Amino acid sequence: MEKQETIASEGPKGNVLVRYFRTMPVFFPLIGLFLLVLTVYEALNYLGDDSVSRLYWLRPLVLALYFLCWAGACLARKLPAIGFVGLTIINVAFYLFGPDSILKRALGDLLFLPIPVNLLFAFLLLFFFRKMK
Secondary structure, eight states: OOOOOOHHHHSOOSOHHHHHHHSSOTHHHHHHHHHHHHHHHHHHHHTTOTTSOGGGGHHHHHHHHHHHHHHHHHTTOHHHHHHHHHHHHHHHHHHHHSOSSHHHHHHTTTTTSSSOHHHHHHHHHHHHGGGOO
């Protein structure tokens, strides 16, 4: 019986930061860095700003969840990848079917406008899902 090879089993051992950048293909850690920069940008934009509704302060938290799930997927773990896909499904459903409210304006278009990058990232995860452990 052949042993099925996975990206996760071929990944380097040792430091988590080294595994983050070397376990999956090169675009995975780059997308993770993009999500991290976007999280920091949103945090600097909204946290402590009293000119907008406090519901906008949830944007950096949701983006941090996206980043944490993607970082786990960069380490070739299935559970964080499922979490990212689940967050994407919830976000897209809320954007399309949520009631028109300040919460929908604050969180509905997160990673969805002008192009739905969260859907593209989720499809990318699903493409590599069988190679994760």
